[in-house]
Amino acid sequence: MIYNLYKQLSSTYGKQNWWPLSGYMEKFDEVSIGAILTQNTSWKNVEKALENLVSAKILSLEDVLEIDEEFFKNLIRPAGFYNQKAKRLKNFAKSVLSVKKEKINRQFLLSINGIGKETADTILLYGLDKLTFVVDAYTKRLFYRLGVIDNEKIEYDKLKSLIEKNIPEDLEVYKEFHALIVEHCKNLCRKKPICDKCFLKDWCYNKQN
DNA sequence: AGCCAGGCCAAGC
DNA sequence: GCTTGGCATGGC
Numbered sequence: 001m002i003y004n005l006y007k008q009l010s011s012t013y014g015k016q017n018w019w020p021l022s023g024y025m026e027k028f029d030e031v032s033i034g035a036i037l038t039q040n041t042s043w044k045n046v047e048k049a050l051e052n053l054v055s056a057k058i059l060s061l062e063d064v065l066e067i068d069e070e071f072f073k074n075l076i077r078p079a080g081f082y083n084q085k086a087k088r089l090k091n092f093a094k095s096v097l098s099v100k101k102e103k104i105n106r107q108f109l110l111s112i113n114g115i116g117k118e119t120a121d122t123i124l125l126y127g128l129d130k131l132t133f134v135v136d137a138y139t140k141r142l143f144y145r146l147g148v149i150d151n152e153k154i155e156y157d158k159l160k161s162l163i164e165k166n167i168p169e170d171l172e173v174y175k176e177f178h179a180l181i182v183e184h185c186k187n188l189c190r191k192k193p194i195c196d197k198c199f200l201k202d203w204c205y206n207k208q209n
Numbered sequence: 210a211g212c213c214a215g216g217c218c219a220a221g222c
Numbered sequence: 223g224c225t226t227g228g229c230a231t232g233g234c
Binding site: 018034035036038039040041042043044045046080081084088113114115116117118119122134136137138178179181182185186190191 | 212213214215216217218
């Protein structure tokens, strides 16, 4: 059922290709910075911040560590929560650059202030090609409305392992499925859903129908 | 012109 | 343990 959902989303929306982006930065650095900047923030705003960083030649976590904090805040301002995010990014850069790359696992990332489960999994999956599924608010909402789960506030790791159990161990599937869920929820399964245009409405339990 | 975005943390019950 | 408030800009 869950894998079938992936296939339907995939054939409807096509390939998403989230990361890497245009390649100004190394993948790990680019994903980490993007993942932190997009916390509770639309990707459109993150893009503006990323453009500012590229223009200012901030192209790596090393650069993030070096740059003057006030100047940095100004560059990432469009992404919102810029005071907090500037601190988180600098602290993240410091933590990551102080250890060997092999030490960067989920537990390590979660120990860094400002890195929660979704951000950690995003960095692992898209930045390090680790087979770990990314759950977000959209995933919970969609799966709840579809009737796959009976509680929208399901614990992060429970939904994560439920999905992982039901899809093939394939990096591309992991990467695309999460991106497709986001795409679908931005288009149709919004807070106020547009059910009449949705190709899933026949088997969706959404109470709002 | 509100409402909302690809969360997370600290503080308060 | 679970809830709540704070963080901030820009698009629709």
